[in-house]
Amino acid sequence: xxxxxxxxxxxxxxxxxxxxxxxxxxxxxxxxxxxxxxxxxxxxxxxxxxxxxxxxxxxxxxxxxxxxxxxxxxxxxxxxxxxxxxxxxxxxxxxxxxxxxxxxxxxxxxxxxxxxxxxxxxxxxxxxxxxxxxxxxxxxxxxxxxxxxxxxxxxxxxxxxxxxxxxxxxxxxxxxxxxxxxxxxxxxxxxxxxxxxxxxxxxxxxxxxxxxxxxxxxxxxxxxxxxxxxxxxxxxxxxxxxxxxxxxxxxxxxxxxxxxxxxxxxxxxxxxxxxxxxxxxxxxxxxxxxxxxxxxxxxxxxxx
Amino acid sequence: xxxxxxxxxxxxxxxxxxxxxxxxxxxxxxxxxxxxxxxxxxxxxxxxxxxxxxxxxxxxxxxxxxxxxxxxxxxxxxxxxxxxxxx
Numbered sequence: 344x345x346x347x348x349x350x351x352x353x354x355x356x357x358x359x360x361x362x363x364x365x366x367x368x369x370x371x372x373x374x375x376x377x378x379x380x381x382x383x384x385x386x387x388x389x390x391x392x393x394x395x396x397x398x399x400x401x402x403x404x405x406x407x408x409x410x411x412x413x414x415x416x417x418x419x420x421x422x423x424x425x426x427x428x429x430x431x432x433x434x435x436x437x438x439x440x441x442x443x444x445x446x447x448x449x450x451x452x453x454x455x456x457x458x459x460x461x462x463x464x465x466x467x468x469x470x471x472x473x474x475x476x477x478x479x480x481x482x483x484x485x486x487x488x489x490x491x492x493x494x495x496x497x498x499x500x501x502x503x504x505x506x507x508x509x510x511x512x513x514x515x516x517x518x519x520x521x522x523x524x525x526x527x528x529x530x531x532x533x534x535x536x537x538x539x540x541x542x543x544x545x546x547x548x549x550x551x552x553x554x555x556x557x558x559x560x561x562x563x564x565x566x567x568x569x570x571x572x573x574x575x576x577x578x579x580x581x582x583x584x585x586x587x588x589x590x591x592x593x594x595x596x597x598x599x600x601x602x603x604x605x606x607x608x609x610x611x612x613x614x615x616x617x618x619x620x621x622x623x624x625x626x627x628x629x630x631x632x633x634x635x636x637x638x639x640x641x642x643x644x645x646x647x
Numbered sequence: 648x649x650x651x652x653x654x655x656x657x658x659x660x661x662x663x664x665x666x667x668x669x670x671x672x673x674x675x676x677x678x679x680x681x682x683x684x685x686x687x688x689x690x691x692x693x694x695x696x697x698x699x700x701x702x703x704x705x706x707x708x709x710x711x712x713x714x715x716x717x718x719x720x721x722x723x724x725x726x727x728x729x730x731x732x733x734x
Contacts, residue, residue, distance in 0.1 A: 516689075521681050522718035525692025530709040532693065551690045571690050575697065 357387070362496040365431045369498055373435055373444075374590070377428040384424030385417065394638055395420065401637035404560035405630045418631040419638070422587075426634055429471040429592060434498035438480045438507050445477045449596030452581055453483065456599060461535030461578035463569055464542040464596070468635035469625055470585040475542060476500075477585075477594040484511040485540040488531055489547070491515050511539055519549050528568055535576040542583075543569045545618070554615045558626040561636055570614060574603050580614075582621055586629045597621060653703075653725040653732075660698045661721055664691050676722030684720070692718055699724065705731045 364383070368376045388395040395416075402416035433441060456462040464485060466474055478485055512534065516527035531541050550566035573580050580600040586593055601613045626633055654676045662670050665685040671678055678684040680692065687695065696713065700706060705728065707713055717727045 520715060521687065521689045521692055522715040524689035525687075525696065525718055526709075526713035526715065528689055528693040529696050529707065529713060532697070533709045551688050567690050571693060575693075 358494055359496070361427055362494050362498060365428065365434065366496070366498045369434050371435075373428070373432055376431075376435065377425045380424035380428035381421040382424065384422065384427075385420050387423075388420045397638050401560045401630070401633070406559070406627075407630075415631055419634060422631055423634045423638060426471045426587070426632070429587065430473060431498050432473070433476055433500035433504055435501070437501060437503040439503075441476065442480050444590070445473055445480065445592045445594060447477050447481050447594050447596070449581075449598075450481075452598055453596045456579035456581055457483075457540055459579055460538045461576050462540040463535070463573055463578045463580040464540060465569055465580055465582045465600075466542060466544045467546050467563070467582075467584060467622065468544065468639075469622070470629060470632045471587055471592050472585070473592055474583050474585050474594045477592075478542070479504075479507055479509070482508060483540070484508050485542045486512040486514060486531070486534045488514045488527065488541060488543045489516070491517050514541075524550065524568075528572065532572055532575055535572060535578045541572075541578075543572075545569055545582075553611065556615070556619045556622050558623055558633075558636070559630070560626070560633075563622055563636065565615075565618065570611065573600075574607065574610065577603060582618065584621065584625055586625070586632055653729050654722060656702060657699060657725045657728065658721050660702060661685055661687070661695055664694050664698065674721070676725065677720055679720050680718055680724070695724070699728060703728050703732065707731070 361380075361383075364380070365376070368379060371379075388398060398416040398419045399412070401419060402412040405412070405415060407415050432444070436444065453462070453464075464474070464478070475485075475487060514527045514530045514534070516524040531543065534541050545565050546563050547566055550568050553565045553567040553570050556563040556565060569580070572578065579602075582597040582600065584595050584597065586595075600617050601610075604610045604613070626636070630637075658674060658676075661680065662674065662685075665687060669686050671684060674685070680687045680695070685691075696707060696718075707727075712727055712731065717723050
C-alpha cells in the first residue's frame with residue numbers, strides 16, 4: 344500500500360475559504376472585516392514561506408531602507424487579504440456607502456472619451472480591484488471582459504445594488520483556448536465599433552505579449568489584445584488605476600493614451616512610454632499595494 | 648462561392664497572417680489554425696476574422712458564428728463563411 348503525504352494546497356484553501364470567511368463576516372463593519380482578512384494574509388505567509396520570501400524580495404527591491412523594508416513586506420502581505428475584503432465590500436455596503444468610500448477621479452476624461460465613441464478602460468492587476476463596481480456605482484455602464492472571477496461562492500452584492508445599472512454585456516474568455524479568446528476579441532471589437540465602453544485588462548496571464556515595463560522589483564507584462572483592438576477600432580484608451588488611501592479607495596481614470604498612428608511601431612512605442620510613466624509612478628508610490636505583481640508567481644502562459 | 652474557392656481564399660488569408668515561418672508545407676483545409684498547424688494566437692485569429700469579413704463582404708454574428716469549432720481549421724472557418732454566403 345502506498346501512503347502519500349497530503350500537503351494542503353493553500354491556493355485551493357484560499358479559493359474556497361476566503362469567500363466563506365467573507366460571507367461569515369458580512370455583518371461586521373468593513374474596517375473590521377478588512378483587518379481580519381489582512382491578518383489572514385499575514386498568517387498565510389507564515390504557512391507558506393515562499394510567499395513570505397517573495398514579499399521580502401519585493402521589499403528589498405524598493406527604495407525603502409532598514410526597517411522600512413520589513414514594514415513594506417508585512418504591509419504587502421496584510422494588503423493581500425485586505426484588498427480582497429475591499430473587493431467584496433458590495434456584500435456589506437449599499438451603493439451609497441460604497442460611493443462615500445470609493446472616489447472616482449478623472450471623470451472628465453471618461454466623459455470626453457464616451458462622447459467620441461468606443462472607449463477602452465484599460466485596467467491593471469495593481470491595487471484594489473474595485474474599478475468595475477466604482478464605474479457601476481457612478482452610473483457608467485460598460486462591457487466587462489476577461490477570464491471571469493475564479494472565487495466560487497463569492498459573497499453577493501447587497502440587494503440595493505440591483506437598482507444600479509448592470510454591465511453592458513460581458514465577454515468571457517475562460518481558459519487559454521486561442522479560438523475562444525480570438526472570438527472574444529472579435530466581440531469586443533464589435534462592441535467598440537458600436538460606440539460602447541469596454542473594460543479590459545492589459546496585464547493578464549496569457550495572450551500575446553506587446554511589451555514589458557520594468558518597475559522596481561519586477562516587470563509588468565503588457566498584452567497585445569487591447570492594443571490591436573484600439574488600432575482596429577480607433578477607440579480612445581483610458582488607463583485606469585486604483586489605490587487605497589487611508590479609509591478611501593481612489594479609482595483614477597487617467598488621460599487618454601495618444602491616438603493611434605498609422606505606423607504600428609510608433610504607436611506601440613507611444614503606448615509603452617505613456618504606460619511606463621504611469622505604472623512606474625504607481626509602483627513608486629504604492630509598492631505595498633502591488634500585491635499581484637509582488638506575490639503572484641505569474642507564469643507567463645505565452646501567446647494564446 | 649464553391650467550397651474549393653472559399654477554402655483557397657481563407658487559406659491565402661491565414662497564410663498571409665501566419666507568414667511563411669508558421670505555415671506548414673502541406674497546409675490545406677484540414678490544417679488546424681492553432682496548435683499543430685498555423686499556431687495562430689488569439690490576436691492572429693482576430694485578424695483572420697476581420698480579413699475574412701473584408702475579403703468575402705460578410706459580417707459575422709459575434710454570438711453565433713464564431714464558436715470555437717468554427718475556428719479550429721481552415722476548412723471549418725471556410726464552412727461558416729459559405730453558410731453565411733447562402734443566407
